[in-house]
Amino acid sequence: MSRRASLAVSLLLGLLTLLLLWVFAQALAQQPGPRLAELAATELPRSAVSNPVTAVLLNYRAYDTLLELAVLLAALLGIWSLGAASPGYQPAGPALEVMADWVVPLLILTGGYLLWVGAHAPGGAFQAGALLGAAGVILRLAGHQRAGLPSESSQRLLAVSGTAVFAAVGLATLAFGAGFLTYPPDWAKWLILLIETAATLAIGTTLAAAYVGGQPPENPEGVRSR
């Protein structure tokens, strides 16, 4: 891009930023209109969880979360369809290997805690899945070619499990007459926990597999030849 064009872009974006800031300040100065927060708070006792964010994600707007898991799955399918993963750069030093031995179990433990605590405090499937994915990234950096994940066929099952369990619960509630993803109140807590557990595994697998960056290598310890 020529110097003159980039100058023009900078100028226009500066003006746009000022305009947006002005609009935001005006919006803040006015009294807030009706929001969904009040509705979310009054319906909270019926949602079987006491953390409002989890209630929105897994109960009120469960559709969003289902589709989001489908997006994750689609991204992983795209990555796998681009061919095999390239091998890691170099063997890790001994310090990194020892650190991985310590950090990975702690990450898995913390992920399990976050999954459970999501019902009544900040936490939930995404945070727990992100920690599992981080554990996979550390393993890959420490030299594990498959980022600690099982064989490719098991990875496929794990990656699909989130979307599959979510959709199966939705279809089951539909079949029993309550409507798609409308949980019966007595079962809601356990259904949400079931979905979140599957989602955690799927998110963790997908993130770690995405970091590997291609179809998983067959022999995890050996260096793959291209």
Add this chain to the structure above:
Amino acid sequence: MTAQFLFGGAGLVLFALGIWSFLVHEPLLRKLIALNIMGSGVFHLLIATAERGDLPPDPVPHALVLTGIVVAVSATALALALGRRLEEEDPDG
């Protein structure tokens, strides 16, 4: 109110910086980072709008941001894989 404006305003500034970098820089990696910075700006703004004074914050924007982060991460991973594949096919381009 001031804190809310500063937080959301910082999001708007990040968004503008992201667009600027996206338009001005040529390499794919820089464009991807710029897109992620734009996204972070939008998340900032959404979280700022969830503030409701003394009441507990609005959970709906929080949930939207959580969803958005995961989608942004997966889209970035796919774009990186595509970019690397393009480079393998055509190292000069």
